[in-house]
Amino acid sequence: MIEASRAYELQGSFGAQNLRPITRAVAAPGPGELLLRMRALSLNYRDLMMIDGAYNPRQPLPLVPLSDGVGEVVAVGPGVEGIAVGERVMPCFAEGWLEGPPERAKLATTLGGPLPGVLCEHRLTPARAVVKAPAHLSDAEAATLPCAAVTAWHALITEGKIKPGDRVLLEGTGGVSIFALQIAVMAGAEVAITSSSSAKLERARALGASLTINYREEPDWGRRARAWAGGEGVDHVVEVGGAGTIEGALKAVRPGGTISVIGVLSGVRQPLLLTPILMQQIRLQGIIVGSRAIFADLCRAFGHQRIQPVVDRTFPFDQVQQALEHLRSGAHFGKVVIEVG
Numbered sequence: 001m002i003e004a005s006r007a008y009e010l011q012g013s014f015g016a017q018n019l020r021p022i023t024r025a026v027a028a029p030g031p032g033e034l035l036l037r038m039r040a041l042s043l044n045y046r047d048l049m050m051i052d053g054a055y056n057p058r059q060p061l062p063l064v065p066l067s068d069g070v071g072e073v074v075a076v077g078p079g080v081e082g083i084a085v086g087e088r089v090m091p092c093f094a095e096g097w098l099e100g101p102p103e104r105a106k107l108a109t110t111l112g113g114p115l116p117g118v119l120c121e122h123r124l125t126p127a128r129a130v131v132k133a134p135a136h137l138s139d140a141e142a143a144t145l146p147c148a149a150v151t152a153w154h155a156l157i158t159e160g161k162i163k164p165g166d167r168v169l170l171e172g173t174g175g176v177s178i179f180a181l182q183i184a185v186m187a188g189a190e191v192a193i194t195s196s197s198s199a200k201l202e203r204a205r206a207l208g209a210s211l212t213i214n215y216r217e218e219p220d221w222g223r224r225a226r227a228w229a230g231g232e233g234v235d236h237v238v239e240v241g242g243a244g245t246i247e248g249a250l251k252a253v254r255p256g257g258t259i260s261v262i263g264v265l266s267g268v269r270q271p272l273l274l275t276p277i278l279m280q281q282i283r284l285q286g287i288i289v290g291s292r293a294i295f296a297d298l299c300r301a302f303g304h305q306r307i308q309p310v311v312d313r314t315f316p317f318d319q320v321q322q323a324l325e326h327l328r329s330g331a332h333f334g335k336v337v338i339e340v341g
């Protein structure tokens with residue numbers, strides 16, 4: 001039992017101004033549970049939407065937000081095997097989705113809404129729903145994996161089955177897209193990436209992108225990517241922009257190619273011309289993060305290839321508001337992390 005452990009709770013109503021520091025007791029782990037001392041947490045765009053009330057306006061409050069983090073096991077409940085005190089583990093984004101296809105019940109077990117999240121110093125977690133942190137990663141790096149990296153891996157590898165030589169188009173340089181860049185390069189694909197910032201595009205080039213397009217200077221980036229891909233179009237688009245980018249993605253993709261529908265950075269609603277989708281047999285594949293099994297596959301590959309997640313900036317635990325504002329500003333490249341003292 002931990003008598004006094006710090007956390008943040010969204011209390012009363014939505015909005016970052018209602019995120020309050022609290023101190024609470026945390027019980028000893030019960031059967032099948034681990035007690036984690038959280039070491040680092042990472043932010044996703046979803047966390048901003050959740051806190052703002054835009055993700056699920058019916059989410060009951062109070063809520064401890066955030067889905068992603070890495071913790072050190074400080075106590076092990078009865079019946080837990082294969083995980084020891086002192087090991088570093090990451091709770092899965094959806095703690096009820098261990099393997100297989102998504103199901104409604106599994107998708108209702110996501111952390112940071114509807115279930116309590118990781119913005120806390122100590123947390124009880126089912127031992128079956130964690131993955132061990134790859135040894136080569138720092139705490140800050142390991143904390144970035146559960147949502148954004150798993151989503152990118154699920155899109156490109158598990159569902160997308162990309163092959164060496166495939167051409168992949170990525171949108172922007174946020175968390176999901178930079179993981180997608182690292183994963184696509186690892187898989188031997190050629191990568192095109194867009195950004196509002198030429199300086200960020202330079203950094204993407206250093207990570208292995210072949211074609212970089214500033215989408216502010218070149219609004220018809222979809223056509224440019226198609227020309228780059230021999231006029232036929234790219235094999236795969238990782239679509240994180242939503243309403244404002246889906247038309248560009250449809251221009252860029254080749255007949256028979258895949259668009260992984262992942263994000264809504266520029267809105268959720270857009271009238272779509274359906275004919276190109278059917279006339280060119282384009283596959284629109286929705287992606288929702290992924291199971292524990294997908295997370296474990298990703299960690300094995302990152303460990304083997306020694307892939308280092310890109311951490312843009314870290315903030316201390318008492319600067320949660322500043323960290324959220326930094327993510328909201330869009331100034332970041334890769335992931336924003338909170339270190340838990």
Ligand SMILES: NC(=O)c1ccc[n+]([C@@H]2O[C@H](COP(=O)([O-])OP(=O)(O)OC[C@H]3O[C@@H](n4cnc5c(N)ncnc54)[C@H](OP(=O)(O)O)[C@@H]3O)[C@@H](O)[C@H]2O)c1
Pocket residue numbers: 043044045046147148151171172173174175176177194195196197200215240241244245261262263264265266287288289290327330331332334
């Ligand atoms: N379906 C899922 O399972 C899943 C999982 C994770 C995330 N998501 C969603 O995917 C999206 C990205 O999440 P994230 O956490 O990676 O976000 P993020 O790190 O906050 O990404 C922000 C970056 O996206 C780029 N961006 C913003 N608007 C854009 C636009 N109109 N066109 C192209 N790029 C744009 C900007 O990059 P530049 O500064 O380079 O322009 C911005 O800095 C969000 O909508 C999130 O909710 C979905």
